[in-house]
Each structure stands twice: as structure tokens, then as C-alpha cells.
Amino acid sequence: xxxxxxxxxxxxxxxxxxxxxxxxxxxxxxxxxxxxxxxxxxxxxxxxxxxxxxxxxxxxxxxxxxxxxxxxxxxxxxxxxxxxxxxxxxxxxxxxxxxxxxxxxxxxxxxxxxxxxxxxxxxxxxxxxxxxxxxxxxxxxxxxxxxxxxxxxxxxxxxxxxxxxxxxxxxxxxxxxxxxxxxxxxxxxxxxxxxxxxxxxxxxxxxxxxxxxxxxxxxxxxxxxxxxxxxxxxxxxxxxxxxxxxxxxxxxxxxxxxxxxxxxxxxxxxxxxxxxxxxxxxxxxxxxxxxx
Ligand SMILES: [Fe+2]
Numbered sequence: 001x002x003x004x005x006x007x008x009x010x011x012x013x014x015x016x017x018x019x020x021x022x023x024x025x026x027x028x029x030x031x032x033x034x035x036x037x038x039x040x041x042x043x044x045x046x047x048x049x050x051x052x053x054x055x056x057x058x059x060x061x062x063x064x065x066x067x068x069x070x071x072x073x074x075x076x077x078x079x080x081x082x083x084x085x086x087x088x089x090x091x092x093x094x095x096x097x098x099x100x101x102x103x104x105x106x107x108x109x110x111x112x113x114x115x116x117x118x119x120x121x122x123x124x125x126x127x128x129x130x131x132x133x134x135x136x137x138x139x140x141x142x143x144x145x146x147x148x149x150x151x152x153x154x155x156x157x158x159x160x161x162x163x164x165x166x167x168x169x170x171x172x173x174x175x176x177x178x179x180x181x182x183x184x185x186x187x188x189x190x191x192x193x194x195x196x197x198x199x200x201x202x203x204x205x206x207x208x209x210x211x212x213x214x215x216x217x218x219x220x221x222x223x224x225x226x227x228x229x230x231x232x233x234x235x236x237x238x239x240x241x242x243x244x245x246x247x248x249x250x251x252x253x254x255x256x257x258x259x260x261x262x263x264x265x266x267x268x269x270x271x272x273x274x275x276x277x278x279x280x281x282x283x284x285x286x287x288x289x290x291x292x
């Protein structure tokens with residue numbers, strides 16, 4: 001993968017360095033555990049729209065500080081999942097392979113994370129951004145991959161663009177569970193999160209660019225036989241997750257990532273010793289706008 005040319009860092013009131021041509025930029029010299037003013041907030045948002053994935057290096061936020069930073073960008077989202085004790089996830093929840101005994105365990109990892117998806121697409125109003133703050137990471141692996149579906153869309157043939165222009169897909173928490181062979185959604189979860197319909201070709205609300213809005217929360221494409229729709233979904237996902245559209249992030253302790261769920265698919269890679277190495281990241285999700 002090509003490394004992007006250096007941006008003019010004077011455009012931003014902090015040090016920022018592009019990572020790849022498909023997206024990603026590293027921000028250094030900014031302490032986001034402290035309150036940020038409107039100028040810094042707006043500059044972060046500009047960088048977010050330009051680079052899609054921001055990695056703030058060397059951060060150390062408490063969960064309260066992470067919630068406060070996150071809220072600069074919108075309303076915090078609750079999670080549909082439940083903890084082992086039946087309670088909802090806290091607003092800042094921990095993505096981890098550690099079991100209740102504090103030890104690594106392959107059993108605790110949510111399988112869905114290993115499949116390409118965009119967070120909360122099973123909601124009527126899905127997320128704008130997800131933020132992950134790395135607290136403990138494996139010595140090797142435990143990476144997160146991002147696929148730029150705006151570039152994927154642009155690279156489609158004109159015939160394919162015409163074919164998918166007006167298609168709509170159903171997304172649901174239930175389909176999300178079924179698609180990855182996870183424990184089925186409970187009746188309560190199905191009631192709480194009924195299926196929703198989104199365009200397959202989404203227009204980014206801030207840039208007007210078209211993106212491919214699919215992922216493993218999708219159940220089917222409306223108005224198309226199931227197998228034909230499934231084949232089309234696979235073809236589009238295989239295309240937009242080709243290496244040329246993908247950035248693989250290797251975490252460092254202290255990394256604080258925020259990425260644009262409106263144009264990226266992402267997944268975790270099971271490329272570390274899940275049963276022995278420790279991985280803990282704190283996660284917040286910000287609610288976005290209804291796709292069109
Ligand atoms: Fe995710």
C-alpha cells in the first residue's frame with residue numbers, strides 16, 4: 001500500500017500526518033483528556049472528513065474523560081448487547097478478550113467483530129463515529145482493518161453503479177447474529193431493534209460522496225430473490241474490501257481512534273493469541289443521521 005504524501009500540517013492547529021492513501025491520519029501533541037475548545041473540535045472534524053480515521057497517539061483517558069471527549073461530536077449511543085449479568089453495556093464499554101476472572105479467553109470475544117460491518121447499521125439512525133481507546137494490546141496482532149467504501153464505490157463499473165443505484169437493504173440485529181453464527185437475538189432484543197431499511201448506495205451527509213453501505217448486519221436486498229441479493233452483497237463487499245481500499249491498524253497502547261462509519265467498513269483481525277494475550281479497548285459510539 002502506498003503511503004500518502006504529507007499534508008500541509010499548517011492547515012491544522014495540531015500535528016497531523018497522513019497514514020495511507022485510502023485514509024488514516026496520526027495526530028500527535030494534543031491531549032484529548034482535557035476539554036477541547038470549539039476551534040480544536042472543528043479542526044478535528046475537518047481532519048475526520050479528510051482522513052476518515054484519526055489516530056490520536058499517546059493518550060490516557062479515563063472512561064469519564066472518553067465520554068466527555070466523545071460528546072464533542074454528538075450524542076452517545078447505548079449498546080443493544082447485554083453483559084453476562086443481563087445489564088446493558090455501560091455507555092463507555094470495554095472491548096476485551098478478558099473473562100470475568102481477568103484472564104484472556106477466546107470465549108469472551110464477540111464473533112461479529114471479525115466480519116466486515118459498519119457500527120449500528122441495524123438502527124434507523126446509525127452511528128457517525130466509533131471511538132476506541134487502546135488500554136492493553138497484544139505484542140503482535142489484534143489489528144483492526146478499515147475499508148474505504150467511497151473509493152470502492154468510485155471504482156465500480158458504470159453498469160454496476162446503475163444496477164445498485166436505487167437498491168435498498170434490510171439491516172437487523174437478528175441478521176447480524178445469524179450471519180456470523182452467533183447466539184440468536186433474544187425476543188426482547190428483536191422488539192427493541194426491529195429491522196430497518198437503508199439504501200445500498202449511501203450519500204455521505206457531510207461530503208455528498210457516494211458510499212457502499214452494507215456489512216454483516218444486512219439481512220437481504222429488497223425486491224430481489226434472496227440468493228441473487230446475497231450474491232450481489234458478497235460481490236460488492238469482496239470488491240470494496242480488496243487490499244487497495246483497506247488500511248490495517250496495528251494498535252499501540254495509548255492510541256485513541258475515531259473513524260467514520262458512514263463510509264468505512266471495519267473488522268477486527270483474530271491475528272493474535274486470543275487465549276493468552278491481553279487486549280482491552282474502551283469504546284464509545286456517537287449517533288449520526290438517517291442514511292439517504
Ligand atoms: Fe464494530
